[in-house]
Amino acid sequence: MCSLSDSVTLHPIPPPAFGRGEAGLLYSFASFSLQRFLVEKKTQQHYGREIYMEHYVAGWKGLIKLLNSLGSVFGFISKDAASKTQILMNFLDSKNGSEYATVQSMVKFELDNELVDVNKKGIYPESGCRTLLRLHRALRWLELFLDRLRTSKEDDKTSVMCREAYNESLAHHHPFMIRKAAGLAFYSLPGRPGFLEVMNVGSPEQVVAMLGEAVPLISEVYTITEELYQKHNLLDLP
Ligand SMILES: CCCCCCCCCCCCC/C=C/[C@@H](O)[C@H](COP(=O)(O)O)NC(=O)CCCCCCCCCCCCCCC
DSSP states (O other): OOOSSSSOEEOOOOOOOSOOOSSOHHIIIIIIIIHHHEEEEEOSSOEEEEEBHHHHHHHHHHHHHHHHHTOGGGHHHHHHHHHHHHHHHHHHHSTTGGGGSBHHHHHHHHHHTTOSOOSSOOSOTTOHHHHHHHHHHHHHHHHHHHHHHHHOOTTOOHHHHHHHHHHHTGGGGSOHHHHHHHHHHHTTSOOHHHHHHHHTSSSHHHHHHHHHHHHHHHHHHHHHHHHHHHHTTOTTOO
């Protein structure tokens, strides 16, 4: 898998194996963006993996689109995710854009230049590190939810899968009111057959096959970010 040259190489991107739909989550996130998430870079000693910001953001955009197609009851969630995605896009488009090419380069740049409020909110309430941390926590929810969906049976409830995944992940970081609002929104999720249809990937079997590829990729992106943030003590940024 690793390139023998010293240059940064992307994983080859296979043609999409699954149907793609308006909602496009899985096309965008798995077949497209996630495949490109992982950039391999050969160093003298070891192979390190970097997460390419442009594709991280593209993945979130696909998810937000899908979330919007589930109805206005999810509007408060998609608005928050969209505004955080926009903050990262603005950094990418700024004069320091090249420093934000990967999650790793962003962390180094912002820490070296003291652009992160580390202990309490101060002059950088919307740093890249802090903003990405919120999406990173949501990625764990996604991983847990999609894995449940992948292994679910026909009459399992998506609202239950969603709630369990949320309680195991994001809920730990949300105050009571947000947890309450999120919990209410989950009731509006379509049942499993309807949900698989909204995903617009193909037959239920095709969705399951696609999830079998997507979940490990999401998990890998999550783990790489988690270890990076842990190493720099960034997991509790205010
Ligand atoms: C499929 C149903 C989707 C349910 C989504 C489950 C996650 C529930 C998250 C509830 C977030 C509520 C909105 C507000 C959050 C903020 O307070 C909070 C803290 O931000 P702050 O520190 O700047 O104040 N923000 C966050 O934690 C970031 C939340 C980002 C949530 C993104 C969720 C995107 C979900 C996309 C689902 C697409 C369906 C995929 C299935 C194939």
